[in-house]
Every structure is written in structure tokens, then in C-alpha cells.
Amino acid sequence: MEYFFELFLGGLIRGSIYALIALGYTMVYGIIGLINFAHGEIYMIGAFTALIIANVLTLHGFGQISVLILASIAAIIYSAAYGLTIEQMAYKPLRRAPRLSPLISAIGMSIFLQNYVLLAQTSDFLPFPCLIPDFEFLAPVAHIIDSSALAILVTTSIIMVLLTVLIKFTRIGKAMRATAQDRTMALLVGINVNRIISATFVTGSALAAIGGVLIASHVGQINFYIGFIAGIKAFTAAVLGGIGSIPGAVLGSLILGCTESFATGYISSDYEDVFAFTLLVLILIFRPSGILGRKEDQKV
Amino acid sequence: MKNFINKLLLTTIICMVAVFVSVETGFASETVKLGVAGAHSGDLASYGIPSVRAAELVVKEINSKGGVLGREVQLLVEDDVCKPEVATNTATRLISQGVHVVLGHICSGATKSALGIYNDSKIVTMSPSATNPGLTQSGRYPYFFRTIASDDAQARLETNFALDVLKLKKIAVIHDKGDYGKGIAEFAKKFLEESGRAEVVLYEGVTPGAMDYSAIVQKIKRFKAEAVIYGGYHPEAAKIIKQMRKKRMKTIFISDDGVKDDTFIKVAGKNAEGVYATGPKDVSANPMAVAANEAHKKEYGTEPGAFFLNAYSAALALLNAVEKAGKTDYNAVSHALRTEYVDTPLGKIRFDERGDTIGIGFSMYQVRNGVYVELK
Numbered sequence: 123m124e125y126f127f128e129l130f131l132g133g134l135i136r137g138s139i140y141a142l143i144a145l146g147y148t149m150v151y152g153i154i155g156l157i158n159f160a161h162g163e164i165y166m167i168g169a170f171t172a173l174i175i176a177n178v179l180t181l182h183g184f185g186q187i188s189v190l191i192l193a194s195i196a197a198i199i200y201s202a203a204y205g206l207t208i209e210q211m212a213y214k215p216l217r218r219a220p221r222l223s224p225l226i227s228a229i230g231m232s233i234f235l236q237n238y239v240l241l242a243q244t245s246d247f248l249p250f251p252c253l254i255p256d257f258e259f260l261a262p263v264a265h266i267i268d269s270s271a272l273a274i275l276v277t278t279s280i281i282m283v284l285l286t287v288l289i290k291f292t293r294i295g296k297a298m299r300a301t302a303q304d305r306t307m308a309l310l311v312g313i314n315v316n317r318i319i320s321a322t323f324v325t326g327s328a329l330a331a332i333g334g335v336l337i338a339s340h341v342g343q344i345n346f347y348i349g350f351i352a353g354i355k356a357f358t359a360a361v362l363g364g365i366g367s368i369p370g371a372v373l374g375s376l377i378l379g380c381t382e383s384f385a386t387g388y389i390s391s392d393y394e395d396v397f398a399f400t401l402l403v404l405i406l407i408f409r410p411s412g413i414l415g416r417k418e419d420q421k422v
Numbered sequence: 423m424k425n426f427i428n429k430l431l432l433t434t435i436i437c438m439v440a441v442f443v444s445v446e447t448g449f450a451s452e453t454v455k456l457g458v459a460g461a462h463s464g465d466l467a468s469y470g471i472p473s474v475r476a477a478e479l480v481v482k483e484i485n486s487k488g489g490v491l492g493r494e495v496q497l498l499v500e501d502d503v504c505k506p507e508v509a510t511n512t513a514t515r516l517i518s519q520g521v522h523v524v525l526g527h528i529c530s531g532a533t534k535s536a537l538g539i540y541n542d543s544k545i546v547t548m549s550p551s552a553t554n555p556g557l558t559q560s561g562r563y564p565y566f567f568r569t570i571a572s573d574d575a576q577a578r579l580e581t582n583f584a585l586d587v588l589k590l591k592k593i594a595v596i597h598d599k600g601d602y603g604k605g606i607a608e609f610a611k612k613f614l615e616e617s618g619r620a621e622v623v624l625y626e627g628v629t630p631g632a633m634d635y636s637a638i639v640q641k642i643k644r645f646k647a648e649a650v651i652y653g654g655y656h657p658e659a660a661k662i663i664k665q666m667r668k669k670r671m672k673t674i675f676i677s678d679d680g681v682k683d684d685t686f687i688k689v690a691g692k693n694a695e696g697v698y699a700t701g702p703k704d705v706s707a708n709p710m711a712v713a714a715n716e717a718h719k720k721e722y723g724t725e726p727g728a729f730f731l732n733a734y735s736a737a738l739a740l741l742n743a744v745e746k747a748g749k750t751d752y753n754a755v756s757h758a759l760r761t762e763y764v765d766t767p768l769g770k771i772r773f774d775e776r777g778d779t780i781g782i783g784f785s786m787y788q789v790r791n792g793v794y795v796e797l798k
Contacts, residue, residue, distance in 0.1 A: 268668045382637065
């Protein structure tokens with residue numbers, strides 16, 4: 123039984139890691155119906171920014187907590203700026219183009235950013251310092267959960283609540299929902315659609331940056347390619363939960379994480395991905411728009 | 423029809439060989455012919471050229487000392503571009519020139535295809551670089567030797583170390599599903615099971631690049647493995663070891679050449695302490711290796727390339743065996759290779775029944791205070 127709970131907890135942590143990235147995918151998709159393949163790269167850039175800032179600050183003798191906060195803020199600002207720039211350069215000019223064009227543009231952006239970091243930084247794996255301090259109250263259960271895993275769990279929950287509040291109860295959230303429902307109509311009632319879309323990209327990128335800092339600190343190593351692998355899994359999770367739905371992205375991620383964890387724990391890690399994607403196929407057969415996804419109405 | 427052509431081809435080759443063998447015996451007293459075959463052009467030339475240079479240096483030195491059996495050594499260099507289909511022609515050309523012993527080939531695939539022809543003509547062949555285990559272990563090529571350890575040697579060293587030095591009873595074998603990692607892991611599992619002294623409690627592959635290995639780590643803990651033998655490269659090894667140490671597991675970690683890399687220590691940090699990894703034996707201190715490298719620099723003006731020392735040792739071993747055997751007869755030469763030790767840049771070596779080298783190969787290293795230290 124203890125083994126079961128340990129696997130379950132491991133699955134939740136893994137799921138929360140996916141969720142931190144999946145939220146960005148699902149937000150952008152919800153608003154403009156675009157799968158932002160460059161999102162994984164934003165996550166990777168966030169992690170790299172945090173690494174550089176953290177190394178500089180540590181060199182200047184800052185404490186662990188202040189390094190964590192300052193590095194996270196720097197990563198959020200930098201990633202948000204990248205998100206905004208990508209949106210302005212790669213997606214905005216294609217707003218009226220067929221749906222496939224921005225998709226190709228997104229893939230291009232992803233490849234460009236990977237190689238840009240490869241050239242500007244290095245192709246080697248770099249050690250990422252553990253920015254999350256060791257919590258003392260965790261010492262008795264350290265063999266089950268460590269501080270960085272706990273930080274990921276807590277942050278994912280907080281972010282999900284905050285995002286829901288933002289979308290349900292704020293002015294900008296209302297504008298986002300209106301844009302998602304009908305862009306032309308939103309424009310007609312006086313919503314600055316372009317600004318709303320930009321705001322969505324900035325929020326999504328900031329989330330990716332937080333994910334980058336937390337996950338890299340948990341895993342302990344980064345290179346230019348981490349965004350691609352993380353992006354694929356997070357995207358799968360978002361589709362599983364119903365792309366466009368925020369609780370769906372979190373639920374999908376947790377289900378994916380737990381499936382992988384149990385498949386490894388009880389069957390074999392050789393088939394980890396096989397089980398994850400079998401689950402995806404099964405769910406999509408019975409619920410084509412994902413677990414919590416709303417059925418898209420056919421526009422006449 | 424195809425069969426007919428094959429037979430025709432074979433007959434032609436046999437006839438040609440027969441003719442040249444008879445011609446060769448007529449002039450046998452002149453020189454001892456050392457063939458060098460391998461990739462000397464094409465994109466893998468950087469693997470083959472060092473062996474030609476090594477042979478040139480060895481032959482020059484031996485000839486200056488009066489040659490072998492009182493006869494001068496002559497080099498016959500033939501290119502196979504590392505292609506199996508070319509390698510058979512290369513072998514045939516060497517045989518038709520009356521070669522006595524062959525240094526080559528370089529790539530495992532090319533070596534394998536050429537070996538059939540050398541075997542039929544009973545020519546002793548020695549590769550400095552073909553690591554495919556089957557070349558020696560299949561038993562099909564009794565006249566084949568090599569001065570490089572085969573891929574399973576690392577697995578052998580890992581399992582022997584776990585069983586004899588660490589005296590472990592329960593071992594988990596994990597790999598990264600790749601050719602290299604899985605290959606080594608398969609051998610490690612086989613050797614452990616054959617020994618009967620330890621139990622393989624877990625044999626599984628992990629997905630390379632995954633963000634989290636907590637489930638497999640949990641499983642290692644559940645099966646109470648005392649050690650993990652990991653086949654693969656350093657990024658995944660660093661993640662697994664980090665998660666094990668985070669869970670306060672003291673499980674011993676033993677891995678291979680793919681982990682014996684300074685990047686591993688850099689990335690895994692303090693978690694790397696105590697990790698065992700196999701790697702090629704450090705021969706940089708061997709005076710013969712220093713001398714061979716110096717000779718190369720003096721003659722060609724550059725640092726020697728890949729497998730240079732292996733090829734140098736192979737050339738020395740072959741010519742030494744001819745000298746010791748007193749004749750170029752294949753049985754006498756291969757007997758000498760198996761029984762007589764010879765001093766080479768790789769150390770004092772001889773060959774076992776299968777043709778693998780005794781006295782070279784891999785050493786076990788351990789991370790101590792942030793550096794890999796060779797364990798004696």
C-alpha cells in the first residue's frame with residue numbers, strides 16, 4: 123500500500139510538472155485556437171535565464187531565497203518578452219491566414235529558438251542549482267517527497283486557482299472569454315482584441331518561466347533541447363484534458379503523470395509511453411474533445 | 423542464376439588465390455608481407471589512417487633492427503572505405519599480393535565481410551578497432567584477433583566488480599533503450615544470471631530525456647536492489663542518481679563509458695560521489711605509448727588519431743608472433759599470438775582462445791572528490 127501511495131505521489135509530481143507547461147498551451151489555444159509549439163522553448167529560455175541570473179547573484183553572495191525570487195522574476199520578465207515578441211513577429215501577421223499557416227510558423231519559431239540557444243549558449247548539459255531551499259519540516263518524510271517537488275505541487279495548485287479567478291472574475295478575463303467566443307463580435311463591442319491576445323501570450327509565457335525555474339531546479343540539469351520533450355508531453359496532457367480548458371489541462375496532466383507512474387511501477391518502464399499514449403487514444407475515442415473539453419459548435 | 427554466378431565467382435576467386443599462392447611460395451624468401459586494410463579514404467578515413475601510420479612506424483623500426491626472421495618487412499596498404507561490399511575485394515587484393523598477416527580491418531561490418539575470405543585462405547588478421555562481440559565470440563573466425571576490447575568487456579568488468587569486489591547479491595539492471603546502453607545492459611544481465619551469485623531483481627529500460635524518473639527509482643527501492651548497473655549515457659544517469667539520493671537511497675551506482683565523462687560529474691555534482699564507471703584503461707603513462715606518440719609527431723607533425731595505439735600494438739604483436747613462430751604459417755603464428763606475451767604501448771598483452779586481447783581493456787573508475795579515479 124505504501125508503494126502505491128509513493129507511486130501516486132510520484133505521479134502527482136510528474137503531472138504537476140506537465141501541468142505547469144500545459145497551462146500555457148491551453149490558454150493560447152483557448153483564445154486564438156493556435157497550438158503554440160514555441161511554448162516549450164519559452165519554458166527552456168526561462169530556465170536558462172534563471173540559471174544565468176542565479177549564477178551571477180550567487181557569485182555576489184546573495185542568499186538562497188533572494189536568489190530564487192530575483193531569478194524567477196528575471197525569468198518571468200525575459201520569457202514574457204520573448205512570448206510577446208514571438209506573437210508579434212510570427213503569429214500576428216498571420217491572424218487572417220488559414221489555420222495551418224500560424225501552425226507552421228510556430229514550428230519554425232520552435233526550431234529557431236532551440237538553435238539560437240544552442241549557438242548562443244552551449245549544446246552541453248548544464249547543472250542547474252537547487253534554488254528551492256530544503257524545508258526543515260520535510261526532513262522526516264524526505265524519502266518520499268522533497269522540497270522542490272512540494273514547491274511544484276503547491277505552485278501548480280495556486281496558479282490554477284489564480285488563473286481561474288483571472289478568467290472568471292476580472293475585466294481582462296471577461297475580455298479574453300469574449301475574444302475566445304467570437305473575435306469579430308468582441309471587436310465590435312469595443313474590445314482591443316490584439317491587446318487581449320498579447321496579454322494571453324504574456325501570461326502563458328510567464329507561467330512557462332515559472333515552470334522552467336521550478337522544474338529545472340527539481341531535475342538539476344538543462345540544455346537547449348529540454349523544451350521540446352517537455353512541450354510534447356505537456357501538449358499531450360492538454361489535449362487529454364480538453365485543450366482550451368484550464369482545469370482540463372491540470373486534470374489531463376495529473377492523469378498522464380499518474381498513468382506513467384503506475385505503468386512504470388506495476389508493469390515496466392519500457393512501456394511507459396505506450397500506456398500514456400494508449401490512454402490518450404482511448405479517451406479521444408470516447409471523448410474526442412478531451413475530458414473537460416467543450417464540444418466546438420459548428421459555425422454556420 | 424544467382425547461385426550460378428555466386429559459384430562462378432567463388433571458383434574464380436579460388437583459382438586466383440591458388441595461382442597467387444603458388445607464385446608467392448616461389449618468392450617467399452624475399453620479404454614478410456604485412457597487409458594494412460581499412461578506411462583510408464571517405465568519411466571514416468580518420469579511423470583508418472592512424473593504423474596505416476602506426477604500421478609504417480612499426481615496420482620502419484623493425485626493419486632498422488634487421489626485420490623479422492632476418493627478412494625485411496614489406497607493407498601492403500589497401501583501402502576498404504569501411505564498406506562491407508568493398509572489403510571483400512580489398513581482402514582478395516591483399517591475398518593476391520601474397521600477404522602473410524593482415525592488420526585490419528577498421529569497421530566491424532567491413533571486418534566481418536572480409537574475414538570469410540581471410541579465413542578461407544588461412545591468413546591471420548588483427549583489427550585495432552572492430553568491437554562487435556560476435557567477431558571473436560561466434561568462433562567462426564579462428565584466425566581473427568583484435569587489440570581492442572569488445573563491447574561486452576565493459577559489461578563483464580561491471581559484473582565482475584559487482585560480484586567479486588562489492589560482493590552484491592541483488593542488482594537492478596537499467597538501460598536507456600539505445601543500441602549502446604541496451605547492448606551493455608543485456609550482457610550485464612546475462613553475465614549476472616550465468617554467475618548464479620547475484621539476482622537480477624529488475625531489468626528495464628527508461629525513456630531518455632524524460633523529466634522525472636521517480637517511478638523507476640521507487641521500483642529499485644521496492645525490489646531492494648543493492649546496486650544499479652546502468653547502460654547508457656550521462657544525462658539520464660545524472661537524473662536517476664539525483665532522484666535516488668533525494669530519496670535517501672544509498673544504492674550503489676555502476677555504469678559504463680557513456681557515464682565516464684566529466685560532464686556527468688559537473689551535472690550530478692555531489693550526487694556523483696562514489697559512482698563507479700568503466701572506461702578505457704589509462705595508458706598515457708606507458709613509456710612505449712609515449713614513445714609511439716612522439717614518433718608519430720616527429721614523422722607526421724600531428725597528434726596521432728583514433729586507435730593509433732591499438733594499431734601500433736597490433737602491428738607489433740603480429741610481427742612479434744611471426745618472429746616467435748619462426749615462420750609465416752598461420753597455425754604457428756596464431757599459436758604464438760595465443761601463448762607469447764608481447765610488450766606494446768597498451769601494456770603486456772597476449773590473446774585468448776577466441777582472439778580477444780588479455781591484458782588490455784577497461785578499468786573501473788570511481789568518482790572521488792569530483793574526479794574519476796582509476797581503481798587498481
